[in-house]
Amino acid sequence: MSLATVKPLRIVFLGPRASFTEEAALKIFSDSGAVFTPLPSIREVFRTVENNDADYGVVALENSLEGSIGETIDLLANSNLRICGETEIRIKHNLIVKPGTSFNDIKLVISHPHALAQCRNFIESRLKNARVEPRPSTSDAVKEAVENSGVAAIGSELAAYVYGGEIIARGIEDHRDNYTRFIVIGRNALEKGVGMKTAIIFTLPHRPGALYSALEPFALRGLNLTKIESRPIKGKPWEYLFFMEFEGYERDERVSEAIEELKRRTTQIKLLGSYRKVP
Incomplete structure (x- = not known):
């Protein structure tokens, strides 16, 4: 078989872009020349792999602070897919803003509810006068913050890079032992690991x-x-x-x-x- 006929692996993951799930997907498959596609829900990740529109999916299974992802376990119970591999990512939260924004400019802090809860001490001590509002994901929050003045998002370094944000405080999580396990779903076990x-x-x-x-x-x-x-x-x-x-x-x-x-x-x-x- 010629190299031209070898199709790259199709990997889907819970999006949006620059999510922690994408970090996990890149950690597992970045050396395989794979094509990565974000999807809006865990259910959609399962459906896409079940329909053979992707070779593997990457979803979160559990977080060391928040516990298991119930939806993932429920879908595993009712799917014909198998767990093919796993990895874990240390969740490092950063304060990300539109370039040029200072602490004194911040009037609103946004992120996923879990990220906000995991950075409660930092918010209360350094940003106690700012409003705090939840967003569907850390990536969505970073994208919004970079597009608006006076808004700060809690998110990953990857999200700051993808959306052009500036990190003005790193490692702001209350607990350093914050890890999320991610599983690969598909039909054939990965040979690496x-x-x-x-x-x-x-x-x-x-x-x-x-x-x-x-x-x-x-x-x-x-x-x-x-x-x-x-x-x-x-x-x-x-x-x-x-x-x-x-x-x-x-x-x-x-x-x-x-x-x-x-x-x-x-x-x-x-x-x-x-x-x-x-x-």
Whole structure:
């Protein structure tokens, strides 16, 4: 096959441009000559990959301060796509303005609600006289701030670069240990990365000890669980599914035995794939 006939990977991610999700997508795929396209919602990312209009999608799974992204887990439960890889991004917030703007000029601070909450101490100490308003995303906020005088946005260094903003304060987040995990969704696991995790979703019979029984096969085989949480099942009030990740490859003997035993103890189980972390 000639190089001219090799099509670049098509990557979609939750936009807009210069979002933290784009940073994650670039971290994973920037060395592959991929074509990147922002989309307006997590649901649209899933739909585009499901329809084969993209090879992979990148969406957030959880934040170390705010917790899991429920919509991502819900869509995984109802999609035929698999988790193909993961990475994490340290969330570094910066104060970004139209070039030439000083602290004394700032009358309005805008950003995504999570970013505003994560920079509360900085806002209250350095910008206590400014109004604070939420925006749909940090990228939208940066674009707006750069286009208007007296407005400051909290966003990423990438957003400042893309939209031509000036960073007048860096690392303004209250907690430095602020990370977001992003997953790659698709059909084929990425070959790059380190380590190996497997993810599953399952439901249980409503009886005492059901969750204990479900976890026992993994404990007996020394498999380390790295994440487990419950999510409400849409349309079934007070019924829940469980999303679980653990170390190991789905075809390893210990892992496959644990999954087979789990199948006998659950009412439904879905294997979401085994995948590596791109450091």
